[in-house]
Amino acid sequence: xxxxxxxxxxxxxxxxxxxxxxxxxxxxxxxxxxxxxxxxxxxxxxxxxxxxxxxxxxxxxxxxxxxxxxxxxxxxxxxxxxxxxxxxxxxxxxxxxxxxxxxxxxxxxxxxxxxxxxxxxxxxxxxxxxxxxxxxxxxxxxxxxxxxxxxxxxxxxxxxxxxxxxxxxxxxxxxxxxxxxxxxxxxxxxxxxxxxxxxxxxxxxxxxxxxxxxxxxxxxxxxxxxxxxxxxxxxxxxxxxxxxxxxxxxxxxxxxxxxxxxxxxxxxxxxxxxxxxxxxxxxxxxxxxxxxxxxxxxxxxxxxxxxxxxxxxxxxxxxxxxxxxxxxxxxxxxxxxxxxxxxxxxxxxxxxxxxxxxxxxxxxxxxxxxxxxxxxxxxxxxxxxxxxxxxxxxxxxxxxxxxxxxxxxxxxxxxxxxxxxxxxxxxxxxxxxxxxxxx
Numbered sequence: 557x558x559x560x561x562x563x564x565x566x567x568x569x570x571x572x573x574x575x576x577x578x579x580x581x582x583x584x585x586x587x588x589x590x591x592x593x594x595x596x597x598x599x600x601x602x603x604x605x606x607x608x609x610x611x612x613x614x615x616x617x618x619x620x621x622x623x624x625x626x627x628x629x630x631x632x633x634x635x636x637x638x639x640x641x642x643x644x645x646x647x648x649x650x651x652x653x654x655x656x657x658x659x660x661x662x663x664x665x666x667x668x669x670x671x672x673x674x675x676x677x678x679x680x681x682x683x684x685x686x687x688x689x690x691x692x693x694x695x696x697x698x699x700x701x702x703x704x705x706x707x708x709x710x711x712x713x714x715x716x717x718x719x720x721x722x723x724x725x726x727x728x729x730x731x732x733x734x735x736x737x738x739x740x741x742x743x744x745x746x747x748x749x750x751x752x753x754x755x756x757x758x759x760x761x762x763x764x765x766x767x768x769x770x771x772x773x774x775x776x777x778x779x780x781x782x783x784x785x786x787x788x789x790x791x792x793x794x795x796x797x798x799x800x801x802x803x804x805x806x807x808x809x810x811x812x813x814x815x816x817x818x819x820x821x822x823x824x825x826x827x828x829x830x831x832x833x834x835x836x837x838x839x840x841x842x843x844x845x846x847x848x849x850x851x852x853x854x855x856x857x858x859x860x861x862x863x864x865x866x867x868x869x870x871x872x873x874x875x876x877x878x879x880x881x882x883x884x885x886x887x888x889x890x891x892x893x894x895x896x897x898x899x900x901x902x903x904x905x906x907x908x909x910x911x912x913x914x915x916x917x918x919x920x921x922x923x924x925x926x927x928x929x930x931x932x933x934x935x936x937x938x939x940x941x942x943x944x945x946x947x948x949x950x951x952x953x954x955x956x957x958x959x960x961x962x963x964x965x966x967x968x969x970x971x972x973x974x975x976x977x978x979x980x981x982x983x984x985x986x987x988x989x990x991x992x993x994x995x
Contacts, residue, residue, distance in 0.1 A: 620815035638792035667708035675700035702758025709764030805946035823898030846924035865917020876906025911966030918973035938969030
C-alpha cells in the first residue's frame, strides 16, 4: 500500500528538487564551457604552431603572404558558418538526437558545398596569379572543402552538447599537423605550409564523419538554405562583414605600408593567441548556452551576457599586461624577426580585443533571441568602423596607427552591441506582457 503524501510534503519535496537541480544545471554549463575552452585551446595551438613555423622559417615578407591566405580563408570560413553552422547552433541546440542528426547532415553538406564552390574559384585565381602567392592560393582552393567540413563538425558537436568530440577532433588535427609542419619547413615555401595545414584538416574532417556516424549531404544544401533563409542570409552578411573587414584591412595595410606589415599584425595576433583561444572557445558555446538560459530562465539572459562580456574584457587586459613583461630575447625566439614590430602593437591590440570581448556577450544574447536584424545592424556598423579605423589609421601613422584605429573601432562597436541587446530585451518583455494580457 502506497503511503499518502500531504500537500506540505509535496511542496517540500519540490523545493528540494529545485535546490538540487540548480547546482546540477551549473555543473552542466561549466562542463560544456570547459570543453569549449579545451577545444579552442587545441585549435589555437595548431594555429600558433603554423604561424610560428612560417614566421621563423620564411621571414616577414613570406609570413605576410601566408597571412593574406589566412585572412582570405577566414572570409570563406565565415560564409560557411553563416549559411550552415550558425543556424544549426541557434535552432538545433539541445533538440532530440534525431532532429540534430538530420540538421547536422544538411549543415555539414552545406559547408562542403560552399568549400567546393569557393575552392574552385580560389584554385583558378591562384593558377592565374602565379608566383609564390598564386601557388599558396591554389593550394588553399584545393583544401577548402576539408577545412570547412572540419569546422562544421565542431559546431555540430557543440550544438549537440558534446564538446568532448569537438576537442578530440581538433586534437587529432594538431597531432597530425606536427610532422606535416616539419616536412613543410624543409620544403621552405608558403604553399608547403598551406598544404600541411589544410591537408591535416581534411584528415580531421574525415575523422569527424566517423565520430558522428553522419555522412554530409551536399544534396540537402538547397533545402537547408531554403529552410534557414530567415537566419542564414542575415548571418552570412553579418559574418562576412566581420571577416571581410579583416580582409579589407589586411589588403589596405599591405597596399599602404607593405606586405610585411600584414605579417607584423598577424604576429601580434599570435601573441594574443592564448586569450583569443578563450574568446573563440567560448564563442562556440555562448550562443547555445544563451539559448538555453532564454528557454529556462529568460530574466537571467541579460545578466549572463554581462558577466560573459565583462569577464572576457578583463581577461584580455590582463593578458595584454602580461605580454608587456615578455623579454625581447624570448619573443625573438618564438617569432624571429616578426617580434620587433609585433611587440609595438601589444597595447592597442589588447585594448581592441578587450572591446571585442565585451561585445561578444551582447552578441550572444542577440543570437539567442534570434534577433538577426539587430545583430546584422551591429555587425555592419562594427565592420565599417573596423575598416575605417584600420585603413585610415594606416594612412595616418602606419602599422601602429592601424592598430589604434582598430582598438577605437572595437570599443565603439561594443557600445552599439549592448544598446541593441538592451532594446531587444525590452521589446521581448513588452511582447510577453502583451501576450499574457490577451490570454
